[in-house]
Amino acid sequence: MAATSRDTGEKKTNPPGHPCFTARGVRRGALEIAPLALFVMPFGIAFGGAAAAKAVPASIAMLMSGSMFAGAAQFAVLDLWRDPLPLAMLALTVLAVNARHILLGAALAPWFLRVPLARRLSALLFLSDPNFAQAMAARERGELDAGILFGSGLAMWFVWLAGTAIGAYGGAYLGDLARFGFDAVMVSYFAAVVLGQWRSTRDLVPWIAAAAAALLGSRLLPPGWHIIIGALAGGVTGAWRHGR
Amino acid sequence: MVGDVTAVGAIMVLALVTLATRLAGVWIMSYVEITARIEAFLKYMATSVFIAIVVPAAVNGAPRIGFAVGAAAVAMIASRSALAAMLIGAAVAAAAKSVGL
Numbered sequence: 001m002a003a004t005s006r007d008t009g010e011k012k013t014n015p016p017g018h019p020c021f022t023a024r025g026v027r028r029g030a031l032e033i034a035p036l037a038l039f040v041m042p043f044g045i046a047f048g049g050a051a052a053a054k055a056v057p058a059s060i061a062m063l064m065s066g067s068m069f070a071g072a073a074q075f076a077v078l079d080l081w082r083d084p085l086p087l088a089m090l091a092l093t094v095l096a097v098n099a100r101h102i103l104l105g106a107a108l109a110p111w112f113l114r115v116p117l118a119r120r121l122s123a124l125l126f127l128s129d130p131n132f133a134q135a136m137a138a139r140e141r142g143e144l145d146a147g148i149l150f151g152s153g154l155a156m157w158f159v160w161l162a163g164t165a166i167g168a169y170g171g172a173y174l175g176d177l178a179r180f181g182f183d184a185v186m187v188s189y190f191a192a193v194v195l196g197q198w199r200s201t202r203d204l205v206p207w208i209a210a211a212a213a214a215l216l217g218s219r220l221l222p223p224g225w226h227i228i229i230g231a232l233a234g235g236v237t238g239a240w241r242h243g244r
Numbered sequence: 245m246v247g248d249v250t251a252v253g254a255i256m257v258l259a260l261v262t263l264a265t266r267l268a269g270v271w272i273m274s275y276v277e278i279t280a281r282i283e284a285f286l287k288y289m290a291t292s293v294f295i296a297i298v299v300p301a302a303v304n305g306a307p308r309i310g311f312a313v314g315a316a317a318v319a320m321i322a323s324r325s326a327l328a329a330m331l332i333g334a335a336v337a338a339a340a341k342s343v344g345l
Binding site for chain 1: 248294296
C-alpha cells in the first residue's frame with residue numbers, strides 16, 4: 001500500500017547535515033502548506049461566525065484565534081463562554097483538547113532536541129496537527145530544517161486569523177458551511193495522513209488498538225480525552241510489539 | 245455578557261495552557277533517553293493521534309462524515325495524494341448534505 005512518500009517527483013537522499021532552523025526552511029514550510037492552509041479559512045470563518053452567534057465581540061474572537069491558534073479548543077471554549085466565566089473548567093477543557101500537542105512534540109523530539117534551545121522553542125510556537133503531519137512527512141524525506149514547522153504554522157496562523165475576522169465581522173451572511181463539505185476537510189486529510197504512514201501488516205494491531213480505545217473513550221470519557229487514550233493505546237501497543 | 249477585562253485575562257490563561265502543551269512534549273523527551281523502543285512508541289503514537297480523531301468522528305458523527313472519510317481513504321490509496329483525498333472527502337460530504345444525509 002502507501003509505502004512511498006507522497007511527493008514521488010522529489011528524490012531527496014538523506015543529506016549529511018545537522019538539524020537546524022533557517023529562514024529558507026520557514027519560507028519552504030509556508031509555501032508547502034499553502035494549499036492546505038487555504039482549507040483552514042472556512043474553519044476560521046466558522047469559528048468567527050459561531051462567536052458572533054454567541055454575541056462574543058469580534059475583537060475577543062480575534063484575540064482568541066491570535067493567542068490560542070487551536071480550533072477544536074476554541075470551539076470548546078466558546079461552548080463554555082458565559083457570565084461568570086468558569087475559568088477552571090475552561091482551562092481543564094483546553095488542556096484536554098490540546099494535550100495531544102504534548103504527544104506531537106514528543107514525536108518531534110528526536111529531531112528538535114538537536115536544534116538550539118531558543119530556535120527550538122520558537123519552532124514549536126505554531127505546532128498544530130496539519131503542520132505536524134507535514135513536518136513528519138518532510139522528515140521522512142530527509143528534511144532537517146525545523147524552520148518548516150514554524151513557517152507552515154505561521155502561514156496557517158495568518159489564514160486562521162483572516163478567517164476568524166471574516167466570520168466574526170460578517171458571519172451572519174455566510175449560511176451553513178457544511179453545504180460545501182468544509183466540515184469534512186480536516187478528517188479527510190487526517191485519514192489520508194494515517195494511510196500514508198502504512199508500512200506493513202505489523203502496523204495493523206497498534207492501529208486497531210488506537211481505534212478501539214478512541215472509540216470506547218469517545219463514549220465513556222469527557223470530550224477530548226478519547227484522543228489521548230487512543231494515541232497512548234496505539235503507542236504502547238506499537239512499542240510492546242517492537243521487541244518481538 | 246462577559247466583561248472585557250475578565251475576557252482578556254481568561255484568554256491569556258487559556259493561551260498559556262495551550263502554549264505549555266506545545267512546548268511540553270519536546271521538553272519532557274529531553275529527560276528521557278530515546279531508545280528504539282521509545283521511537284516505536286512515538287511513531288505509533290503520532291499516527292494514533294489521527295486515528296483517534298478520525299475513527300470516532302466517522303463512527304459517531306453524521307453519516308456524511310463517515311462517507312467522506314471512506315472516500316478519502318480510497319482516494320489516498322489510489323492516488324497517494326493527501327490533497328486529492330481531502331478534496332474528494334469534502335465533495336462526498338457536500339453531495340451527501342445535498343441529499344439530506
